[in-house]
Amino acid sequence: MVSRSEFRKLSRAYLDQARFRLESAARVMRQGKYAYCVRLSAEGVELSTKALLRSRGVEYPKFHDTSPALLALKDGLPEKEVSFLAKASEELSRKRALAMYGDEARGLGPDEIFGREDAREAYQTATESLRICQRLASKRR
Secondary structure, three states, X not given: OOOHHHHHHHHHHHHHHHHHHHHHHHHHHHOOOHHHHHHHXXXXXXXXXXXXXXXXXXXXXXXXXXXXXXXXXXXXXXXXXXXXXXXXXXXXXXXXXHHHHOEHHHOEOHHHHOOHHHHHHHHHHHHHHHHHHHHHHHOOO
16 A cells, blocks of 8 residues: 555656656747647646646556546545646547657648647646646645
C-alpha cells in the first residue's frame, strides 16, 4: 500500500514533469513545430491531472484520458475547475495520437493537421490545467 506521503511525492514529481513538457512546448511552438507542441501540451495535461489524482490518493487510469477519474472524484474540489480539467484531458488525449502519427487513413502527417492556432490553444489549455492542478494538489485534505 502506498502511503499518503508517497502519493504527495509522486504528485510533485508529475507536476515537475508537466512543467518541463510545457517549457518544451513553448520552445517548439516558437520554432513552428505545432504538432509537437500539441503533443507536449497533451502530455502536460495528462501529467498534471494524474498529479492531482495522486495528491488525493486516487489510482489514476493507465491510459491518457483522465477525465472519467476526474469526474468521479468527489473530494470537495471546485466543480467548474474539475470540469475544465476533464474536458482538457478528453480533448487533448484525442489529439495526442494525431499529433504524433497524423491521420494515416487520410494520408496526412501531423504537421498537415495542426497549425499555429491549434498549438496556441493546446498550450494555453495545458498551462491553465497545470496552474489549477498545482493549486489543488497543494491543498491539504
